Amino acid sequence: MFKKKCLSACLLVILFVMMIFVPVQSVQAAGLDSIVSTLAQSTVSSEASTGGGGLVNELLDLLFNKILGPVLNIFNGKAASSSNTSSAKITPLPSGNAGSVVDSGVLRGKVIVVDPGHGGSNPGAVANNDREADNNLAVGLKLKDKLSAAGAKVILTRSTDRTVAPEGSSLGQELESRVSLAETNHADMFISIHSNENPDSSIAGAMTFYHSAKSPQLALSVQSELIKATGAVDKGTSPATYYVLRNTSMPGILVEMGFVSNAAEAGRLQNDSYQNNIAQGIYAGVVKYFNNR
Ligand SMILES: [Zn+2]
Known part of the structure; x- marks a missing residue:
């Protein structure tokens, strides 16, 4: 027994x-x-x-x-999901560091509109001595450099602290100016860059919006690379009906990089190397998206 x-x-x-x-x-x-x-x-x-x-x-x-x-020792306690079966080949970026991306040659000749949200008389969200328009522009300029270096033709909707439509135009005219830059240049992709805010100052994190069934894969690619590059709280992707997404005919996303209403995140959003990590994450997501098409 x-x-x-x-x-x-x-x-x-x-x-x-x-x-x-x-x-x-x-x-x-x-x-x-x-x-x-x-x-x-x-x-x-x-x-x-x-x-x-x-x-x-x-x-x-x-x-x-x-x-x-x-x-x-790579998961940082985050739950893994096996729901996506796409067979993308990714070169992992070290957390918080810019890394290299494989096959960036897919960007050669692509027309990409990078749209730093707000600007000029419209600073967007402002909190903790952080102006959204400034974050958006800084990251937009860095993103342009990375995409251009890989051979893309990048059109910035603005490259200084100004409105895109003439100062004093309506919000509708301002947004239409951004859309029409993408449409008249027959862009292959539209990327709008924003910073978020919330009355609850404890909320932090990055998320990526897309419109309807047009761009969920682009949003997923960018969001996952953005989180890898920045270590930001992953607030996921979501469909949305923002004017600039609704009225552009090419794949497009609106990236909310983080919350100016969260003191710690507002500090990071103004930090040059963190801005570079954000740009690197978006860039890597775009490369991954084109490689998977
Ligand atoms: Zn905004």
Whole structure:
């Protein structure tokens, strides 16, 4: 009787050890790059994936966070999602650092409109000594440099602190001026850059909006690369009906880089190297999007 019990216990231990180590070894054999790629394509923000759950999700959480996470030390405690099966090849960016992007040649000849939101008499959101229009312009200029260096033809809707339509125009005319720059130049892509605000100053994070069924993949690519490059709170992607997205015919996104109403994030949004990380993240997302088409 004792022997039988001992044997069963041993078998259980062996089974448990195999459950833990066999998947780890096979995943490691597949290479760190592919693991990072798979997880980097997570389409669900960390907030969303901590919600409902279910046994499979709990098992995945256990596998990725409790077992693979500590082993590979790359997940920062975030839940992984396997919902996106796209087979993108991504060169992972070190968190908080600008990195290189593979196959940026896809940008050659692409016409991309970069639209730093607000400007001139319209500073956008203002809090914590941070003006949205200034953040938007600084990142827009850096993004233009990166896209241009890869061969894209970049059109900035504004390159100084000014309105796009003549000063004193209506908001409708101002937004229409931005849209018409994209339309008359037959742009391949429209990227509007903004900073967010909220009465709750504890809210921070980056999110990417798109219009209807036109650009969800672009939004997902940019959002995931943006989070990788900045380490910002991932507030996910969302459809929206903003004028500049609704009225442009090419794939377009509106990136809310962070909240000026959050003191810490307002500080980062004004920091030159953080602005560079944002631009690098958006750039990497755009490259990934064109590579996957
Ligand atoms: Zn704005």
